[in-house]
Amino acid sequence: MDKLLIRGGHALQGDVVISGAKNAALPELCAALLCAEPVTLVNVPRLQDVSTTLKVLRHLGATAERSESRPDEVRIDAGQLNSTEAPYELVRTMRASILVLGPLLARFGTAKVSLPGGCAIGSRPVDQHIKGLQAMGAQITVEHGYINAAAPAGTGRLKGARITTDMVTVTGTENLMMAATLAEGETVLENAAQEPEIPDLAEMLIAMGAKIEGHGSSRIRIQGVERLHSPVRPHHIVPDRIEAGTFLCAVAAAGGDVTLRRVRADHLDAVIDKLREAGAVIEAGDDWIRVQASGRMKSVHFRTSEYPAFPTDMQAQFMALNCIAQGTSRVTETIFENRFMHVNELVRLGAHIAVDGHTAIVEGIAQLSGAHVMATDLRASASLVIAGLVADGETVVDRIYHLDRGYDQMEAKLRGLGADIERIKG
Numbered sequence: 001m002d003k004l005l006i007r008g009g010h011a012l013q014g015d016v017v018i019s020g021a022k023n024a025a026l027p028e029l030c031a032a033l034l035c036a037e038p039v040t041l042v043n044v045p046r047l048q049d050v051s052t053t054l055k056v057l058r059h060l061g062a063t064a065e066r067s068e069s070r071p072d073e074v075r076i077d078a079g080q081l082n083s084t085e086a087p088y089e090l091v092r093t094m095r096a097s098i099l100v101l102g103p104l105l106a107r108f109g110t111a112k113v114s115l116p117g118g119c120a121i122g123s124r125p126v127d128q129h130i131k132g133l134q135a136m137g138a139q140i141t142v143e144h145g146y147i148n149a150a151a152p153a154g155t156g157r158l159k160g161a162r163i164t165t166d167m168v169t170v171t172g173t174e175n176l177m178m179a180a181t182l183a184e185g186e187t188v189l190e191n192a193a194q195e196p197e198i199p200d201l202a203e204m205l206i207a208m209g210a211k212i213e214g215h216g217s218s219r220i221r222i223q224g225v226e227r228l229h230s231p232v233r234p235h236h237i238v239p240d241r242i243e244a245g246t247f248l249c250a251v252a253a254a255g256g257d258v259t260l261r262r263v264r265a266d267h268l269d270a271v272i273d274k275l276r277e278a279g280a281v282i283e284a285g286d287d288w289i290r291v292q293a294s295g296r297m298k299s300v301h302f303r304t305s306e307y308p309a310f311p312t313d314m315q316a317q318f319m320a321l322n323c324i325a326q327g328t329s330r331v332t333e334t335i336f337e338n339r340f341m342h343v344n345e346l347v348r349l350g351a352h353i354a355v356d357g358h359t360a361i362v363e364g365i366a367q368l369s370g371a372h373v374m375a376t377d378l379r380a381s382a383s384l385v386i387a388g389l390v391a392d393g394e395t396v397v398d399r400i401y402h403l404d405r406g407y408d409q410m411e412a413k414l415r416g417l418g419a420d421i422e423r424i425k426g
């Protein structure tokens with residue numbers, strides 16, 4: 001199992017290019033299943049979840065390859081599939097594999113998808129995906145760990161429906177939006193998620209011939225069509241706002257002057273506001289963000305919530321910053337019931353944190369001290385890397401397969417900014 005060895009205490013300087021968003025790439029790769037013509041995506045990040053999704057697509061019988069001349073380009077051809085089953089062995093490491101359910105069911109009238117594996121951050125049920133597809137006429141049973149779904153007999157086509165999910169769900173909205181593109185008639189998704197990855201997916205589907213309105217708001221209307229086609233041009237994946245936010249927090253913690261390139265500042269308003277409140281100096285243009293930080297930041301309270309509020313996927317990284325800031329902060333997690341797994345590991349680095357239900361009280365201290373710590377999930381890993389960048393001495397972050405699931409060459413990018421960080425193969 002690979003580890004990261006970090007020697008803290010180096011300020012970060014220079015430029016870093018932000019990759020395409022994991023959370024847009026995953027549904028968009030699955031969206032290629034909706035049509036019989038090839039689909040090309042560009043700005044595809046190089047990370048484990050993308051490789052896993054490509055494996056799932058190949059298992060179904062699609063061709064799904066990265067371009068040899070352009071590594072950020074992936075071409076998928078789902079013209080001929082030989083299976084509509086996504087097995088547990090492929091699905092267990094990645095919850096987002098549930099995103100093949102809507103497209104397979106909508107195009108082929110049948111799908112068998114393993115329930116995604118358990119995850120450290122919460123129980124993460126998929127009942128809303130199932131409820132929405134049932135409202136569209138699907139017959140669904142869940143047995144032996146699999147979701148078995150069939151479109152209504154007769155037409156073999158899902159029917160448009162008005163669907164109000166019990167809570168705002170990102171992949172739920174994506175699955176139902178994809179399914180609705182090929183359903184008979186109109187679907188209205190109420191209480192839809194508004195995260196930037198959803199309008200990005202909608203724009204891709206529209207370029208494939210789908211009829212969608214209202215994406216980016218809480219009510220999305222989809223008029224089903226009989227078939228979709230290749231997008232008119234390769235779809236360019238939106239920049240990864242969480243990767244960008246992670247680098248912003250790293251600079252605010254370690255100090256320095258860094259410009260992020262190929263990024264959308266307007267997708268990070270809540271995080272940028274909090275970083276400014278903490279004392280970082282941030283300027284932004286159309287596709288860049290510059291962050292400057294020196295000395296200790298001030299602790300800031302924050303509470304995670306659905307977009308456009310502060311993202312749960314940035315909670316752990318910002319908490320690492322609060323650990324070494326001046327003052328005491330309250331960090332409240334409202335999306336996942338168990339997303340404080342990084343707390344114990346940050347405490348191993350000397351942080352003063354007490355958890356009370358959904359709130360962590362973080363008392364900032366002047367200096368963390370390097371130690372051997374364990375990554376427990378994707379963003380927890382990123383928070384430990386940030387802590388390692390500022391801790392004195394050496395920090396070893398173990399089990400970084402979690403980090404590799406969702407970050408594109410994080411340690412190489414940090415090294416490019418002057419961090420002393422290396423991967424130990426093992």
Ligand SMILES: CC(=O)N[C@H]1[C@@H](OP(=O)(O)OP(=O)(O)OC[C@H]2O[C@@H](n3ccc(=O)[nH]c3=O)[C@H](O)[C@@H]2O)O[C@H](CO)[C@@H](O)[C@@H]1O
Pocket residue numbers: 022023026095096122123124125126127128129130167168169170171172312313335336337
């Ligand atoms: C691949 C991807 O895009 N992952 C993101 C997506 O995950 P994901 O789409 O899995 O997260 P959801 O938005 O669905 O989850 C929000 C909340 O709703 C609950 N819920 C969700 C669906 C359902 O059927 N039943 C149910 O109870 C979840 O347990 C959670 O408490 O959004 C999360 C919230 O922004 C992010 O942290 C993840 O990075």
Ligand SMILES: C=C(OP(=O)(O)O)C(=O)O
Pocket residue numbers: 023094095096119121313378379406
């Ligand atoms: C929780 C995350 O991802 P996933 O939904 O793929 O587990 C994340 O990106 O922080």
